[in-house]
Amino acid sequence: KTPTGAPSTDEDALEQLAQDHPLPKLLLEYRGIAKLKSTYTDKLPRMVNPSTGRVHTNYGQAIAVTGRLSSNEPNLQNIPVRTELGKRIRTAFIAEKDMALVSADYSQFELRLAAYLADDKELINMFNDGVDIHTITAAQVYGRDPEDVTKQMRRDAKVINFGVLYGMSPHGLSIATGMNQHAAKAFIDKYFELRKPLLDYTNKLKQIARSQGYVETLFGRRRPTPDVHSSNFVVRQAAERAAINMPIQGTEADLMKMAMIAVDKKLDEDCKILLQIHDSLIIECPKHKVSSVEKLLKTTMENVHSLPVKLDVDVSSGTNWGQL
Numbered sequence: 001k002t003p004t005g006a007p008s009t010d011e012d013a014l015e016q017l018a019q020d021h022p023l024p025k026l027l028l029e030y031r032g033i034a035k036l037k038s039t040y041t042d043k044l045p046r047m048v049n050p051s052t053g054r055v056h057t058n059y060g061q062a063i064a065v066t067g068r069l070s071s072n073e074p075n076l077q078n079i080p081v082r083t084e085l086g087k088r089i090r091t092a093f094i095a096e097k098d099m100a101l102v103s104a105d106y107s108q109f110e111l112r113l114a115a116y117l118a119d120d121k122e123l124i125n126m127f128n129d130g131v132d133i134h135t136i137t138a139a140q141v142y143g144r145d146p147e148d149v150t151k152q153m154r155r156d157a158k159v160i161n162f163g164v165l166y167g168m169s170p171h172g173l174s175i176a177t178g179m180n181q182h183a184a185k186a187f188i189d190k191y192f193e194l195r196k197p198l199l200d201y202t203n204k205l206k207q208i209a210r211s212q213g214y215v216e217t218l219f220g221r222r223r224p225t226p227d228v229h230s231s232n233f234v235v236r237q238a239a240e241r242a243a244i245n246m247p248i249q250g251t252e253a254d255l256m257k258m259a260m261i262a263v264d265k266k267l268d269e270d271c272k273i274l275l276q277i278h279d280s281l282i283i284e285c286p287k288h289k290v291s292s293v294e295k296l297l298k299t300t301m302e303n304v305h306s307l308p309v310k311l312d313v314d315v316s317s318g319t320n321w322g323q324l
Contacts (some may be wrong), residue, residue: 091322104297105280118201209243217250
């Protein structure tokens with residue numbers, strides 16, 4: 001139900017109903033397509049700058065509370081990448097003639113930073129050893145050897161590895177994975193047995209938010225947390241989730257901005273940063289410089305700040321955004 005008591009047709013409600021009936025699934029698909037059409041395929045052609053022939057987004061430096069850059073008119077950080085239609089829209093963004101696009105993406109950025117900030121030495125060592133963190137997590141939770149972990153088990157582990165940073169509940173995990181709530185609760189309980197430093201860290205952040213009235217990133221940028229004292233349970237829970245998320249995502253934002261400055265200083269004049277999309281940068285450069293730009297991005301971004309956990313950057317290139 002909605003706050004007024006009417007039946008809800010929001011995304012969460014439809015996703016739950018879709019497990020029992022095909023119609024809500026079709027509604028969700030329709031909504032997704034309608035949103036792509038109204039937000040991008042109808043709108044983007046009208047936003048081309050006549051003097052440059054290109055679409056230009058506007059970046060906000062002080063809008064997102066975590067410190068991330070925000071993008072609007074159009075929001076180019078929000079084009080879905082997991083769907084085929086989303087990927088097809090990305091192919092419309094092309095490099096200039098004789099130029100290429102190079103993408104550099106921090107791999108599992110938030111989870112690596114969470115491992116460091118929580119001082120989870122086992123998780124840090126796994127990242128530094130280059131193992132598949134989701135497969136190992138699934139093996140530990142399900143009590144299997146890594147080679148016996150199924151794709152579904154790995155998917156479940158991936159959902160909780162990232163969801164735990166947002167205070168994912170058994171209900172949320174059950175919706176995301178399809179497991180029942182009892183199994184989801186058992187999964188989360190077992191996960192926190194294994195990742196006790198993460199659990200201790202998230203609880204510590206809640207305490208800091210209550211006692212200090214703010215949380216902060218690794219570099220000291222603060223976010224006030226007055227709502228953790230709210231008498232409204234929903235408001236208080238949301239404030240606690242924000243208090244857990246901000247130091248991790250905020251540190252991620254700080255490091256990305258440091259990386260952008262460092263990369264910009266090293267790029268040749270005929271190469272430029274086109275887009276920043278949360279954990280990734282997209283550079284436009286002459287085709288013959290793709291290899292050298294990829295190396296520059298990987299080296300610079302991975303070493304932007306000395307941390308006990310290894311940062312890993314994936315690079316790719318193409319003549320349009322859909323190929324990256």
